[in-house]
Each structure stands twice: as C-alpha cells, then as structure tokens.
Amino acid sequence: MAVRAGKQTFIFENGVYYLSGASIVGKKEGQGPLGMGFDTVLEDDLWEEDSYEKAERKMFAQALSKAAEKAKLEQNNIDLIIGGDLLNQIISASFAARDFNAPFFGIYGACSNMAQSLLLGSCLINAGYCTNILCATSSHFSSAERQYRYPLEFGNQRTPTAQWTVTGAGAAVLSCVKSGVHITSATVGKIIDMGIKDGNNMGAAMAPAAADTLAAYFSDTGSKPEDFDLIVTGDLGLLGKDIAIELLEKKGYDVRPRMNDCGCMIFDQSQDVHMGGSGCGCSASVLNSHLFNSLTAGIYKKILFAATGAMLSPTSSLQGESIPSICHAICIEGAKI
Amino acid sequence: MAVRAGKQTFIFENGVYYLSGASIVGKKEGQGPLGMGFDTVLEDDLWEEDSYEKAERKMFAQALSKAAEKAKLEQNNIDLIIGGDLLNQIISASFAARDFNAPFFGIYGACSNMAQSLLLGSCLINAGYCTNILCATSSHFSSAERQYRYPLEFGNQRTPTAQWTVTGAGAAVLSCVKSGVHITSATVGKIIDMGIKDGNNMGAAMAPAAADTLAAYFSDTGSKPEDFDLIVTGDLGLLGKDIAIELLEKKGYDVRPRMNDCGCMIFDQSQDVHMGGSGCGCSASVLNSHLFNSLTAGIYKKILFAATGAMLSPTSSLQGESIPSICHAICIEGAKI
Secondary structure, eight states: OOOEETTTEEEEEEEEEEEEEEEEEOHHHHTSTTGGGOSEEOSSTTTTOSSHHHHHHHHHHHHHHHHHHHTTOOGGGOOEEEEEESSGGGHHHHHHHHTTTSBEEEBOOGGGHHHHHHHHHHHHHHTTSOSEEEEEEEEOHHHHHHHHSOOGGGOOOOOTTOOEEOOEEEEEEEESSOOSOEEEEEEOOBOBOOOOOOTTOHHHHHHHHHHHHHHHHHHHHTOOGGGOSEEEESSOHHHHHHHHHHHHHHTTOOOGGGEEEHHHHSSOGGGOOTTOEESHHHHHHHIIIIIHHHHHTTSOSEEEEEEEEEOOOHHHHHTTOOOOEEEEEEEEEOOOO | OOOEETTTEEEEEEEEEEEEEEEEEOHHHHTSTTGGGOSEEOSSTTTTOSSHHHHHHHHHHHHHHHHHHHTTOOGGGOOEEEEEESSGGGHHHHHHHHTTTSBEEEBOOGGGHHHHHHHHHHHHHHTTSOSEEEEEEEEOHHHHHHHHSOOGGGOOOOOTTOOEEOOEEEEEEEESSOOSOEEEEEEOOBOBOOOOOOTTOHHHHHHHHHHHHHHHHHHHHTOOGGGOSEEEESSOHHHHHHHHHHHHHHTTOOOGGGEEEHHHHSSOGGGOOTTOEESHHHHHHHIIIIIHHHHHTTSOSEEEEEEEEEOOOHHHHHTTOOOOEEEEEEEEEOOOO
16 A cells, blocks of 8 residues: 655555544634634733743643544553744653653654644554554743743744734644544745744745645645645644745745644734744644534545644754755645545 | 554554754863764854854754754755754754745743654654654753743752763754664653752652653553663653652652663763753753664664753743643664664
8 A cells, every 4th residue: 555655755554543633722712703713712921820830831732632522532542743843942742741641752843843743643553553642832922022032021023023922822632543534745945045044934834845845745646635635734824934935936835825833724814923834733723623624524535634843943043044944745634435 | 444443542554764863062061971983073062153142043944954964964955943942942853944935833841852753653653754854853951041040140050960061962863764863752741740840850840750751651552661771761860760750659660770861871970960961951962872873883772862851931930830841752663674
C-alpha cells in the first residue's frame, strides 16, 4: 500500500480517523466571529492561577481532557500524547502531559505545532503503532508577549503588521477506530527563509513557507486547489495570506477563491488585532472547533489545513538573524458514507 | 507484522539501519576519555563565530553534513531531518536545517532529543515513509549556561550535584538500506516527576524517568538486562546513575553490571565536572562516536540507549515548579551476519 507520494507527502490509506476536537480560548477570542463554536471561553485570562504560564498549562490540560472525553476515551486508552507550545522548553505541553500518565513526544514547530502533531500522529496510527493519540497545542497572549516581546506593563506600541497572539488551546484524538472525519494525506514542510527580519511581520516571513508546502502538496498528490472546499493556513494574518496567494499564483495555483487563514477568521477587524490572530493556539482552536464541526456536519467535505510556524527566538533576532519559517499541510476529509 | 509490544514499545521488523554517526565536540570534551573517537574536536568553543549560539548552530550543521557524507548521501537523498536542541525555539536545529533544503520536524525532549529523534525516525523508516532520515541534536556549554543559569561573566559557584553541559553535536543517518547496525525496538517514555526542584540536581530529577522507561522496555519486550552488552542512559551523571540503578533494583531489574551513562563516560573526574556531563550534545556525541563505532566493530552486539531529558525552564523553576523528566529507550544491535 502506498505511504508516500512525491518528495514530501505521506499517504494514509489504512484509515486515520479524527475522533474528536476540543478547544478552549480566552475572552477576546470568545468575542470573535467563531466565539460560539469553542467548547470553553474563559472569563479571565489568568483562570484562577497565579501566572499566565500556569493558566496556559491549565488550558492545555483541559483541552487534552476534553478531547479524550468527547472521544469517550479514558486516560489509559490514550497510547501517546504529541504536543508542544510556544513557551520555552514547551512547559505547557510537558507539565500538562505529566498528569496524564501517557507516553509523550514533545515537538516544536512554533505555530505549525497543530499540523506537525497531526502529521506525526497520522503516521503512527496509519502504521499501526498506536490506537489512540492525543495531539495538542496552546498559546497565551500574555505569556507569549512577555517571553517574545515586552512585559505587558511596558505598554509597547504595536506596529501595523503585527498580529495578536491567540489565548487558546486545541486538542484532537486521532484513532484507527472508524469515525466520520479522517486524515488522508499530509505534506512535511521545509524550513524556508526569504530574509524577513521584522518580528512584527511574521505573516510576510511565513507566507513563502506556506506557498512552498501547499505547492508541494498539489504537485506530490496531483491535486488542484479546486479539489478542496477550503484551503486554510495557520496564522498568516491578512498580509501574509495575500502574499501566500500571490506566491502560489506565480507557481501556477489559483487558491484565492477557497483560501482562508485561521488568523483572519478568529478575530474581527473591529477587535484591534491589526493583521489578525497568531500563536499555535490560533490554528489549533479554530481547527478543533469551527473547522472540525463543519467537517462533521458535512458543510466541508475536504479541507487542506496548513499551519505555519516562524522559528525565530528573541536571541536569534537580537543577533540580527532573519526568520526561518515552516508549514505542514494536512488533508482532512469528511465521511464518505 | 508486529509493530507494537506492550503498552509503550514499538518494534521495527522491516529493517531500520543506522548507516552512519557523526560527532563534533568542544576542546574540553576532546580532552576526555572518549576524545579520540569524535570526528571533530574544536580548538575554540566560538569556532570563529561571533556568538556561542552561532557556534552551536555551526556544530549542528556540521554534524548533519558529516553524517550524510559518511553515509555517502547527497543532500537530495535526505527525505527528512528530525532535530532539536536546548536553545529556546530550537534555533540550532531550525537554522541548521534551513540550509539543507529537506523536510524538517522540530522536536523538544530536552536531553532526550537524540533518542526521541531516533525513535520517530525508526517509526517512519520502518513504515516506509522515508528512505533516509537525518536525526540530530546539539548543546553548547556557554549558550546553555547563559540561557538556563547565569551569564558566564557572573562566575557563579557550581553546587556539588551539578553537571557540566557538553559542547557537542551528534547526527545519525537512519535508512531502509541495509547496513551493519540496526534499530530493532524502542520505548516511548512518559513524563515522570517525583518532585525534585533543584535545577542543579538534574540527575536525581531524571533518574526516575530512566528507571520507568527501562522497566517498561524490559516488561513490554520480555527481555532482561543480561540480554544487553551495555545499557547506557543519556546524562544522569554519577548521582543520577546510582539512583536509577537503585530504582530498577526495586522494580526487580539488576542493571548494575552492564549500566553506564554518557554523562559519566564523556568526562574524567579530574576535569572538574562534578557529577559529569549533561546536555543533549552529551548522549548524541557519545552515541555517534564511541557507541556506534563499538557496534560497528562488533565490540558490542546489542545496546539499550536511553537518553533522559529534564523538561524544566528557568520560568517554571522561578515559579516554584518541580522538574518533569522523560526518557526514551532505543535498542540498537550490531549486524547479524
């Protein structure tokens, strides 16, 4: 049975099922256009914890539990947790996994985490290594701001191309047990760096990676943008999305009619988020609420989910480096009943 | 064909071959007992770069190139790079992968990185997703000190239980193409946290994770410590190694006669490293020099390589948290000719 197409794409013919998706977001995200679809909307970003980091970890743990619960699985039915987040040493993921008593793979793909965890999880399910895998990621506006940028108390001015880190977590259960939604193929991205050095313009930095991976997916699988109801990038934001569309046009793919971006979907322009949402909690919470629900309901039959990540660190930026970026693409299909 | 044993162990029956191992270390490591076995020993830890971070990245890239070269592979024969390191946002791995033009998975398992990358790589090779995969990791004493502890200029006193972060990188090529050394099974670790809060005693924090994973390996596969020529943990150091041996004794496994630890092997006690070496470059450089060479030469027929990681961050420690730890175990065998 084929497990490989072209240079970068894996095929999952044995059945990789997306049993459940769970999401939890902050208050601002709950007030956005997708607010009704999230499982939990926090009233307060600290969520009764004494630090933003602890609140983020609690969100991560809550997403894991909720996804398992929705899939009707007990903790001991989970073979593996694959997760990561934006905090140094992925402390949200590893501290949340500590209480789950399951084998754990830590990953780091910046905001591409949700796609990377689904990709690895799909490989392991398709090859028979695992029955049920939890894939999850999170981000938190306030923990990310103080780690990557400035303390909130500093009140720095945001530039017009900046995006707003989503406070949110998303988790999915992948399984070999049949269900309505399944993952059929995926493309592993390369690190792409076109020399953008502005940490406040991550959309521009990540757009070439999105275009590269999407073009590789189309080429490897012989598919066309028209084969999808929706092509949805992780968190390029308004500017990055436009750049990716243009770059794909130059490569001969017209994605404009069916392309959207989780960073553009999660907030309304009136919410003062400049270019839109970002952070790995952005694509994770959008995928595991609105998108998963739309696939379950048959509104979408087939989507291409392409989460993007900017692999910069404050240290690399201070040392004058540009922003290496990556994007992994996952084809998710509704039931063929 | 079986791909799974027990609750945490994967079996690789299709042939996962360890084509080559490459290592590069700093001057101090070169002066240690294993010094002769490394491919490259640096004279100067900055290696003509203007920051320790850039020197570490150069080591990572060099390890990748050298491993590919030893396996007689061109860049375009590499299907995937799996890598991570200790620096925030794994910048050594992602910046090194940028110049390699291959699909990339970023991982974070702290000092367990080498085992985690080999484990994932073995799954992907065994299932037919890839032909050749580069697995790599690195650490650097000076970049780690200033990120995790204090600026070097501060000249802080090291406690008796502290370990010395190895300046080193290691890379391996895994392949479905037959060669003398192969990976036959592996156990995915759980996050284990027994409440140790002292960041200068990571051996004690990680030892329970090592014992948990090794016991799971023996139990899942029905094997015994005596089946191995060497059981080698990642970087528990002198104290952590003793604790792990004791914990395994309590679980009914006598590993003492064949147990060693990369952190104890890489330095001599006269080198003033207290409990020994640490950092993901420690187990990576020892595995991809001395251990790989011993397997190739038939000195060892079968080893269990169990790299351990402490998933703490300076932030989690400052917030009063203990140290969640993890260990993945890989069974590597010499040729059965």
